[in-house]
Amino acid sequence: MFQTSFSYDALPMRVRFGAGSVASLPTEVERLEARRALVLCSPEQKRTGEAIANALGDLSAGVLAEARMHVPVEVARHARDRAAELGADACVAVGGGSAIGLGKAIALEHDLPVIAVPTTYAGSEMTAVWGLTEDGRKRTGKDPRVLPAGVLYDPELTLGLPVGMSVTSGFNAVAHAVEALYAPDRSPIISLMAEEGVRAMAGALPAVAADGGDLDARTQALYASWLCGACLGATTMSLHHKLCHALGGTLDLPHSETHTIVLPYALAYNQPAAPDAAEALSRALAAPDPAHRLWDLAGSLGAPRSLRDLGVAEGDLGPLARQVVDAPYANPAPVTLDGVTRLLRAAWNGEPPRVEP
Structure with missing residues (x-):
């Protein structure tokens, strides 16, 4: 609409x-x-x-x-x-x-x-x-x-950015655009930039992964990061960034890897409450389920997909969920302790993200 x-x-x-x-x-x-x-x-x-x-x-x-x-x-x-x-x-x-x-x-x-x-x-x-x-x-x-x-x-x-870091950094950028598509202060201008940023980055990363010296692919990825970053600068952050801030600040986790892992699960959490954003992402990613497509793409490019692989202990999940719920960012779906705990557990296990009605 x-x-x-x-x-x-x-x-x-x-x-x-x-x-x-x-x-x-x-x-x-x-x-x-x-x-x-x-x-x-x-x-x-x-x-x-x-x-x-x-x-x-x-x-x-x-x-x-x-x-x-x-x-x-x-x-x-x-x-x-x-x-x-x-x-x-x-x-x-x-x-x-x-x-x-x-x-x-x-x-x-x-x-x-x-x-x-x-x-x-x-x-x-x-x-x-x-x-x-x-x-x-x-x-x-x-x-x-x-x-x-x-x-x-x-x-x-x-060109010297290692391929693995390039991939996770690219997913970090995509996370900015994803949240901008359902931010409370979004606009049609930002939505256009966000959709194009996701499309361009998703297209560039496989080429970068195949050949880190591909200047055309690097140029497209940098263009995409500009668009995605501009979306972040113009809108309010939501659940994804709150989760990553809690994980990074509390456990000193690597920034881009954390964003890469959390993104598909935070998007799956919000997709039912943000149908316009889901539709735009489906176009950008040429996939009916954007959350699952991002999880698939991360796996195909060798990116981490489990918080457990970053050293997060199972006992950390409860306190992290409480931290997020106690001071939530604006979000299209209600931020509940049960919902955030299930999200973090799925991300900890690295299981495929599930969109619940």
Whole structure:
């Protein structure tokens, strides 16, 4: 059914897309009237971060290779202090959600503009959502100050992303679009982007898995991640993200793998209550049951499909379900303790997702 009343906020950022676009980074830093940009990355991406800093030349304030998953608050505090010590007036976040999340933490404290250079498909660069983990709990919020001022999508930088990580990162992106299709603040514009993002990513991932050096497939996947991330940035998160925040923040699970495992089960939970979203996903995935299709696709690409395989103990499920139910996000289907417990148990076992009427 077409929505006849809605609102849509365009995000104020500049995006450059295409192979080789990272060469324009100095120009983008100067466009912000910045003179000392601190390059942020994870320890694994240190070599890439140093190459970016070298390309910036005199515009670089150095490299901080300390980004970690779920942005632990102690890491964020050290990064904020380091940025102040170096006199940084901008940040360039290179990598996935961990690096970009660290840039957002600095922006939240010091109002420094962030330029994101994504090398995964996480999509954080398209949102004003920040997250910090402290004492085993992940807090999230929205603040326009943390929205990157610029994004450089260069598919050549994703060629080194291992195939397994590429697949799970792609599923992470798909999760953003899936939830946007049934978000309470969705719009026809976002729904179009979400459906196209899912279609493009589902088409790109098998080609990426077959040949990680396929630049055309990498370009399509990065395009899809842009669309999916923009959907996340424009809508309210639902049960899927609440589950992943609880799992990641409490158990320090790998981010994209957790999203990959949880997505089919969260979608199956919501499909009966979101028929328009299910119809759009059926078109995008060319399948009558989108939840089962995503579970099948993950398996065919060698992605994990069980929380047990990530080290989650059976005894963790009850407290996690209670955490989710005690502070739920907006969701089309009622979030009940029994329902969430059954969802988590199915995901823990890795059994095929079942859509219940």
